[in-house]
Amino acid sequence: MSGSTSKSAELLAHARTVTPGGVNSPVRAFRAVGGTPRFIRQAKGPWLTDVDGNRYVDLICSWGPMILGHAHPDVMAAVQDAASRGFSFGTPSENEVALATEIVRRVEPVEQVRLVSSGTEATMSAIRLARGATGRSKIVKFAGCYHGHVDALLAAAGSGVATFALPDTAGVPKSSAGETIVLPYNDVSALEAAFAEHGDEIAAVITEASPGNMGVVPPAAGFTKALRDITTKHGALLVSDEVMTGFRCSAAGWFGHEGQQGESAPDLFTFGKVMGGGFPAAAFSGRADLMGMLAPDGPVYQAGTLAGNPVATAAGLATLQGCTDEVYAHLDSTAHAIADAASAELTKAGVPHTVQWASSMFSIFFRDGAVTNYDDAKDQDTEAFSRFFNAMLDQGVHLPPSAYESWFVSASHDDEAVAHVIDALPAAARAAAASTDSSATL
Numbered sequence: 287m288s289g290s291t292s293k294s295a296e297l298l299a300h301a302r303t304v305t306p307g308g309v310n311s312p313v314r315a316f317r318a319v320g321g322t323p324r325f326i327r328q329a330k331g332p333w334l335t336d337v338d339g340n341r342y343v344d345l346i347c348s349w350g351p352m353i354l355g356h357a358h359p360d361v362m363a364a365v366q367d368a369a370s371r372g373f374s375f376g377t378p379s380e381n382e383v384a385l386a387t388e389i390v391r392r393v394e395p396v397e398q399v400r401l402v403s404s405g406t407e408a409t410m411s412a413i414r415l416a417r418g419a420t421g422r423s424k425i426v427k428f429a430g431c432y433h434g435h436v437d438a439l440l441a442a443a444g445s446g447v448a449t450f451a452l453p454d455t456a457g458v459p460k461s462s463a464g465e466t467i468v469l470p471y472n473d474v475s476a477l478e479a480a481f482a483e484h485g486d487e488i489a490a491v492i493t494e495a496s497p498g499n500m501g502v503v504p505p506a507a508g509f510t511k512a513l514r515d516i517t518t519k520h521g522a523l524l525v526s527d528e529v530m531t532g533f534r535c536s537a538a539g540w541f542g543h544e545g546q547q548g549e550s551a552p553d554l555f556t557f558g559k560v561m562g563g564g565f566p567a568a569a570f571s572g573r574a575d576l577m578g579m580l581a582p583d584g585p586v587y588q589a590g591t592l593a594g595n596p597v598a599t600a601a602g603l604a605t606l607q608g609c610t611d612e613v614y615a616h617l618d619s620t621a622h623a624i625a626d627a628a629s630a631e632l633t634k635a636g637v638p639h640t641v642q643w644a645s646s647m648f649s650i651f652f653r654d655g656a657v658t659n660y661d662d663a664k665d666q667d668t669e670a671f672s673r674f675f676n677a678m679l680d681q682g683v684h685l686p687p688s689a690y691e692s693w694f695v696s697a698s699h700d701d702e703a704v705a706h707v708i709d710a711l712p713a714a715a716r717a718a719a720a721s722t723d724s725s726a727t728l
Contacts, residue, residue, distance in 0.1 A: 289340055290338050295322050313691075316687050319675045329352075329356035330355075332344055332698045346684060347696050351559040356696075361604045385399075389561065392537050397572070398572070399569050400571065404558065404566060406435055408557065408569060412556050422488060427441065427466060437463070440455050485522070489523065490522055490553075493513060494531070495526045496531050500657075501692065502647050510550070514552070524552040526540075553573060556571075557571065560605060563606075565601045567599060625693075628715075637718045638667070649693065652666045668689045674714045677717035681709075
C-alpha cells in the first residue's frame with residue numbers, strides 16, 4: 287500500500303502557480319481519474335519512486351520509450367559517455383548517423399531518415415513533405431488517432447462522412463482544420479467515399495500503424511492493404527505513424543509485426559519514443575526520392591537546432607541495440623501474464639471488459655465487445671476504470687491515468703514486479719465493480 291502523498295500534493299499546488307494546470311502534458315494532471323498525480327523523483331528498472339518515498343510498478347514506461355526499463359546500465363553508459371564529450375554541437379555528429387543507419391537497417395522500406403526532437407515534429411514534417419511532393423493540400427486522418435498537437439491534425443470530424451474537419455481545440459484556425467478530412471477508423475467505405483469526392487486534392491492519408499491513443503485498436507484484417515491500394519490509385523501518399531509502435535511491436539515496429547512487404551509498404555514513416563531511449567528524439571523517414579525533396583537537397587524546408595542531439599541519439603542507439611529477440615519475447619510473455627490475470631479478476635468481479643493487443647502493447651476497455659474505432663472506445667465505463675486505476679495506485683501499481691491509453695511493460699519487469707501487479711488486481715477489480723456511491727475494501 288502506498289503511504290502519504292503530501293509532498294506530491296504540495297508540489298502540485300506550487301506547480302499550478304508557475305505552470306498551467308501544474309503539469310507539462312495534460313494527461314499527467316489526473317483529471318480523468320481524480321486524485322493527486324504522483325511526482326516521481328527516481329526510477330530504476332520497472333519501479334518508480336515518488337517524492338514521498340512510495341514505490342510503484344511502472345506500467346506507463348514513459349508512454350512507451352522505456353522498453354529496456356529505467357536507467358538501464360547500457361543506456362546509462364552510452365549517455366554518460368556522450369555527455370562527457372558535450373551536450374549539443376549544432377553541427378553533424380557521428381551518433382546521429384549511427385542512429386539513422388540502425389533505423390534504415392531495421393525497417394526495409396526506409397531508405398533515408400531525418401531526425402527531429404518530438405513525435406509532433408515528425409508528423410508535422412511528414413505532412414509538409416507529403417504536400418510538397420504531391421502539390422496537394424488536403425490530408426485524411428482517422429478519428430481517435432493522435433499524431434501530436436499539429437494544427438491540421440488536431441481536428442474533429444465534421445457532420446458527414448467525407449466532410450472537412452472542425453478544430454478540435456481552441457487556437458486552431460478553421461482554415462487549418464478545414465484542410466483535413468476525419469474518417470472513422472477501420473472504415474474502408476468511408477475512405478473510398480472521401481477519395482471519390484476529393485481524391486485529386488488529397489496529399490496523404492496519415493494513420494497510426496496500430497492505434498494506441500484511443501486505447502489499443504489494431505487495424506482490421508485488410509484495412510492496411512486498403513489504405514495502400516486506395517492511396518496508390520489516387521496518387522496520394524500513405525504516412526504510417528509509428529511513434530508509439532515503432533521498435534516496440536517488433537524490431538521493425540508494427541510494419542515488421544504485420545509482415546507487409548514490397549509494394550504494400552507506406553511511403554513515409556514517423557518514429558519516436560523507443561528510438562530515443564527516454565530522451566527527446568524522433569524521426570520521419572521513407573523512400574530516398576521523397577526524402578530527397580527536403581532542404582538542403584530539395585524545396586521542402588525543415589530544420590531543428592537540437593535535432594540529432596548527440597546525447598539523445600546515443601541513448602536511442604543503445605536502446606535499439608538492446609532490443610533483442612529475447613527482449614521482445616519477454617515483453618510478450620510479461621504483458622500476457624498481467625493482462626490475463628487482470629481479465630480473470632475483472633471477470634470474477636463481474637466487470638464488463640475487453641482486452642485488445644498490438645504485440646506487447648495492450649489496453650483493457652471497460653465494456654463488452656470488440657473496439658474497432660473511436661466511437662466504440664468512447665462507449666466504455668470510464669468511472670469503473672477510474673476506480674480500478676486508483677485502487678491499483680493505492681497498492682503500488684502505476685497505470686496510465688486514462689482509459690484511452692495503452693499499457694506498457696519493459697524488459698526489466700521481473701517476477702517480483704509482475705507478482706506485485708497480480709497481487710493488486712483482486713481488490714482493484716472489486717473497486718471497479720463497486721457503484722460510484724460506494725467503494726470496495728482494499
